[in-house]
Amino acid sequence: MRTPNRLVAALTATTMLASNLAAAPALAQQRTEVGAASVVIGDVEFREQQDARARQLERRDRIAWGNYIASASNSQAQLLLLDRSTFSIGERTRLRIDEYVYDPAEGRSAVVTVLRGALRFFSGSNEGNNTADVNAPAGRIGIRGTAIDILAGEVAEEVGEDEPFIDNMRNVDSDEDEATLVVLRGPGAQTAGGLTVGLAEVTSAGVTVVLDEPGLAAYIPRAGVPPIGPFRISDAGLVEIQNEIQPRVARAGGGGGGGILGALIPIAVGAVALGVLLSNDDDDNVAPPNIDTGNNCDRGYYRGDNGQCIAENPNQPPTASVPDPRPTAPPTEDAETPPRSPIG
Amino acid sequence: MRNIHIAACLSVIAMLSAPASAQSLAELDRLSDLTANEETGVAAAQEQAGRGAYLEALSTLERVMAAFPESVSARLLHAVYLCRIDDRQGGLVEISQMDEDLFGAANIADARDRCSRPYVEPQAPAPAPVARPDPEPIETVALPPSTAAGGTVSGKEQPAPVAPPPDAPAATTAGTNSISGSNAISDTAPPRSSSSSSSQQPEDTSGGEKD
Structure with missing residues (x-):
């Protein structure tokens, strides 16, 4: 009874192997397309395979298994995958798509390798069982339902060793090619939208560090040593990571003058109102929107979508006020009047 | 085998x-086409956030920010949506990078305030308040003012508390919120990149952008 079974199994395997081999060239030509470049800024190289001829990546280019992507300084790209997960590729980053399988009913699994640079992953569809693994120079990161930042190589060493938690350890010997820094960004337990709470497992040298809260980080100084962490990333570290992933935003300024925004000041201030921007999913049942149009409504009113001043809900309990950090006007004869809160 | x-x-x-x-x-192309324009990209992110797809909305905004790094709307929303997914530290750090002259002090304060308190899922519009019938005189019990209506003393009549968030902070003030208990977020600490950012030359937008 066992022989026929073995025979059937062997025949099946042979048939499948033959089919697979026969299909291989066709598939190689057809490619297994798993997504598209959704934005490309600057010099971003794209290769079908790592040793293939490189060309400039363009928006709408299809991304397939085995594709190799490398960005230059002040360049970035985002890959949008079929389940609407995204990999944001920062400047001076090298990435390879090793594997990606997506079934809308079952979920998604993805494996990518980041060789160096900065990578941000946002999970897409919340349906099914979704997993992703990122191979980094010094370890492996398993992620679930997550927003996560990963730095690899020199930039990881720079940011990682500047972290107070790492700096306090003193004898951390990092390798500039292998250092890996992982930061979980969310969703956290208090996420809106019922999203899957994020989790990342950072593994190296047989040791796994679990990141299960936004802001927790793990650092692998070099291959063959366990991850350090979890520790809470510093604000300064987050800024550095953001600048690596969004170099154009960092260069545009907004954090201390200069940059191309300087000429846009009058437009910018009058062009946007956060309360209006958030009107679609707003939590204004808690607090009224605040409008800064350069012509604020009086206290007790807020500006509606059409620009009109609308009385706040008289039943609205007072919310916390945030002091206006702008320099206050010099005292006038009306100095006894209480300062007006910026919250309308 | x-x-x-x-x-x-x-x-x-x-x-x-x-x-x-x-x-x-093709659908992915449509999504990326939307973010080739700042306004449609921001609108797409708002739509995604409106149905709770915050990670998708953040991805959308990052495409907008890549193509339009000067987009005030995209950057404000990105910071607030980070807070919506409970990355309050990340959201507040982005807000701390915003120049008041560009973003508006009230917008920044508003964004910081929204990040400093738990998000409350929007609910169906509450019905118009209906005047309750006066309670029976016998039920009227004279209470000290400090114990009425949850103990709020403001000199004004306060509405009965309506399902406050279970863990809502008693007061939210810039700089006092903490993330996961241990790390206080400083709104005032100057980020390391400030100097580099301020020292950057105006960006040459003539090259590099491919879409």
């Missing part, structure tokens, strides 16, 4: 899914 099966299965999956993938890839 197992590898052969896996490879074969994956091959079949790839072939079977080709038509669906093509359709989905």
